[in-house]
Amino acid sequence: MRRSLSIAIAALLWLAVQLPSFADEPAKHPADETKSEVPALRDFHEVIYQIWHEAWPNKDTEMLARLLPEVESGSAEVAKAELPGILRDKQADWDAGVKELQVTVEEYRAAVTAKNDEQLLAAAEKLHSQYEKLVRTIRPPLRELDAFHTELYVLYHHHTADYSLEKIRTSTAALQEKLVALDKVTLPEKWKAKQPKFEAARTELDAAVADLAKAADAGAEKEIRAAIETMHTKYVAVAQVFE
Numbered sequence: 001m002r003r004s005l006s007i008a009i010a011a012l013l014w015l016a017v018q019l020p021s022f023a024d025e026p027a028k029h030p031a032d033e034t035k036s037e038v039p040a041l042r043d044f045h046e047v048i049y050q051i052w053h054e055a056w057p058n059k060d061t062e063m064l065a066r067l068l069p070e071v072e073s074g075s076a077e078v079a080k081a082e083l084p085g086i087l088r089d090k091q092a093d094w095d096a097g098v099k100e101l102q103v104t105v106e107e108y109r110a111a112v113t114a115k116n117d118e119q120l121l122a123a124a125e126k127l128h129s130q131y132e133k134l135v136r137t138i139r140p141p142l143r144e145l146d147a148f149h150t151e152l153y154v155l156y157h158h159h160t161a162d163y164s165l166e167k168i169r170t171s172t173a174a175l176q177e178k179l180v181a182l183d184k185v186t187l188p189e190k191w192k193a194k195q196p197k198f199e200a201a202r203t204e205l206d207a208a209v210a211d212l213a214k215a216a217d218a219g220a221e222k223e224i225r226a227a228i229e230t231m232h233t234k235y236v237a238v239a240q241v242f243e
Contacts (some may be wrong), residue, residue: 034085034086040077049126168224
């Protein structure tokens with residue numbers, strides 16, 4: 001009896017020691033997966049801003065050289081960053097862009113080491129270009145389309161995977177609301193030539209969401225899953241208009 005009590009006390013003491021370390025582990029939440037942003041890239045903008053808006057226009061190569069440590073640390077953080085779930089389809093383009101960024105940082109470092117002002121200015125310009133390319137890779141083309149995608153992501157990767165009919169119906173209703181805003185969008189001047197293709201793809205997406213709503217009301221799982229797949233495909237077609 002005494003031995004059993006000692007074992008129990010030892011187990012409780014071990015658990016008490018371990019609990020703080022368990023609590024230190026951050027809990028992941030679906031909401032964290034639906035933000036189309038990479039904090040490391042956002043933070044890297046601080047040094048990019050100084051380069052592009054201060055040092056480079058003034059041909060201040062001394063300032064560019066002083067910024068090298070920040071360029072190296074910032075780009076290293078970008079290289080380590082993980083994309084949120086909602087950007088999983090951008091992974092290949094992101095990886096390629098990060099590799100190009102790392103090559104450009106090497107060119108920047110080499111120019112500083114060689115004290116070659118001309119090469120340093122060229123590397124700084126290229127660094128800014130590579131940063132902008134990464135931003136475009138993850139930035140949604142339209143706010144309204146991003147709002148639709150955020151709801152679609154949760155529906156497709158969570159509610160459908162777990163198959164919660166109630167949540168699927170709730171998400172479907174939310175998607176219909178997002179479409180109201182998306183249907184009112186007129187593309188900005190830079191995308192005017194894409195307007196007809198955008199409207200055609202958007203019309204097909206409208207029909208797919210309507211079909212999903214009907215299937216969700218009927219409640220047949222097979223039809224609902226098929227409608228979700230079709231609707232997802234139609235969303236991708238709209239997004240590809242801007243690629």
